[in-house]
Amino acid sequence: MSDPIHQKISQFLDDDLNQLESLQLLNALQQQPHLQSTMQRYLLINQALKSRPVLAASEGFVAQIQQKLEQEPVYFLPRQSRISPPFFKKAALALAASVAAVAIILPVGMRVISINHTGVLNLAQQQAVKSTKQALLGAHPSDAGLLVSNNSGSSMRMYPVNQRFQDYLQAHNGSLYTTNGVENLQYRAQLASYGKGE
């Protein structure tokens, strides 16, 4: 491992580089893609040293297979008879009967399991909470707010999202710009530009 960059890769994988050195190495890896395969190789070696079985295809493996396929001769042989021997016919019938039996029995069993499962109750409860929340958020801004219990056991009023919330959120970060929430912002921007703000 005489090459310094290879040594750096090894140190990076062993957590022996500080952040600045790591960033410099990652930058170098981006600019020299062949080093990425080196890092992948070192990772595999790392894995192998941990005594886990690893099989890795050599770089030219797929190309060799393609070459072999191209060299494969094409045979124009007469079509074989599609009539199956009687033994396979019987086996196929038996298999079809088994599949039909499973198809009838399995849904009945699954229904029993799903009825007994408490997950249904949990799901129903979650849906109820969600619908309450949605109803709350969709409520008119002039609503007085709903009293909700919080984690600390006390209760507080929960209000639908209002203008101030949107203003604060827009000033807080750019997340509103990634969604159609920005539609409202455009409307408000127009209002403001015509001097008709809130």
Place this chain on the structure above:
Amino acid sequence: MAKGNEPVFKWSLGLIVGVLFCMGKAFADPVMLKPPQLLLAMQQSMASLNYHGTLAILKNAKLDTLQYFHAVQKGVEQERLLSLNSPLREVIRDVDAVSCIYKASQQVVIDHKPIGQSFLQALPEIPAVLDSSYDLIAEGDEHVALQPVDVLLVKPRDQFRYARKFWITKQTHLPLKIEVQDFTGETLEQIIFTDLRVVEQLSSVAVEVKDKKVQHIHQFDDLGLDKLPLQLKHLPVGFEKRVFTRMHLHPSDKAVEQLLLSDGLSSVSVYLEKNPQNFHAGLQTAGAVNSLSRVIGDYSITVIGDVPAATVELIVQGISFSKS
């Protein structure tokens, strides 16, 4: 299929199955970077590569699709979003502002920001800051949009912040999918690249304002953290004060003061407003964002951020005015 091709077909099938088996075996055990290295590699790729693609964003039970561009010129980043659905708009994020250009009204809104945060996910400059409040967990490899990815879960150690899950391409270390999850593992928000291309060059775009109505919003004065008139007694572990500014809210033009807090992934703003009108002291929720307000004297205090309701409640309860 022609009869004569059958042996070739069988041969090919056998070989393909063999190759897939070998490859599957090779990747059966996760051959991937350690979680902190993976996070660092993702952060470095997100900031330094030129890339573009189609982004599907699921927030508040709504799906939006946008074209996304990330360009870097002389070390300066620019993000650009183009909406594919109405209202047609172009959003450009430069270092200190987000500009929104509306196609129909030919209007430009320039929203000034004290700190630039990626539209995809804000990441800390030093990933080690997450050590105090998150565990980084490698969750093996999967495929997203037919590309092999490493899955990294950034799991909070308490219930005062959400988890983030990243599906990171093995080849470029860019995130193909990002999820915000609550502490039960339920997905609150999701961002997915349905296609993503890394390119050698991608030009930055200048915000075109000629013949357009231009409006600047949230222009701010940096007051400095030493001017902060508040005490925050209950700050969850890992949250640090970042900036304290004064700005004018849009569109009411009301002056407010904003303290920005961050733990590296999640951010919270504390707003201080004097003599507020039509003010509700209570909780408001939209998707992963929660807000809680209270009144102290003539001032309203509002804490808002992409954190659970318990977090804004904890912070609000611990706020008091400094005696000075």
